[in-house]
Amino acid sequence: MTYDIQFVGIPTSETLEAYTIHKLENLTRKYESIIHTNVFFKKEHSPKKLGRICEMELSIAGPRIFASxxxxxxxxxxxxxxxxxxxxxxKRKGVLKPYL
Structure with a gap:
């Protein structure tokens, strides 16, 4: 499993990177079909005082999975x-069946 973490328009943070890797490793233990993960951190000005965006894309067997x-x-x-x-x-695990 490989991780590609990018900080877009903000300074890099080693603590945030370590936290993200820790959480992704927990996910990888449950689902062994994960091959590669792309993570993007972005900052956006929002009137609702949100604006901290995390996007992740998982490469697995079949189509990629994306969440933001x-x-x-x-x-x-x-x-x-x-x-x-x-x-x-x-959902994907319930649909896919291993071939023996």
Whole structure:
């Protein structure tokens, strides 16, 4: 499993990167079919005081899975994005059947 974490228009943060990798490793333990993950962190000005965007794209067997969340801080955005990805992976796991 490889991770590609990019900070778009904001300074890089080692703590945020470590937090994200930790959360993704937990997801990888549950779903071994994950091959590669692209993570993008963006900052956007919003009147609702949100504007911290986390986008993740998982490469698995079959079509890619994508989720994006806009929250008030990046840690919360990572948590919600991974939760959305996990829901999609549960659906996909129920549809795909292993060939023996």
């Amino acid at each position: 969340t806009n929250e008030k801080n990046f840690e919360l955005a990572v948590k919600h994005t991974i939760s959305d990805l996990e829901k999609q992976l549960k």
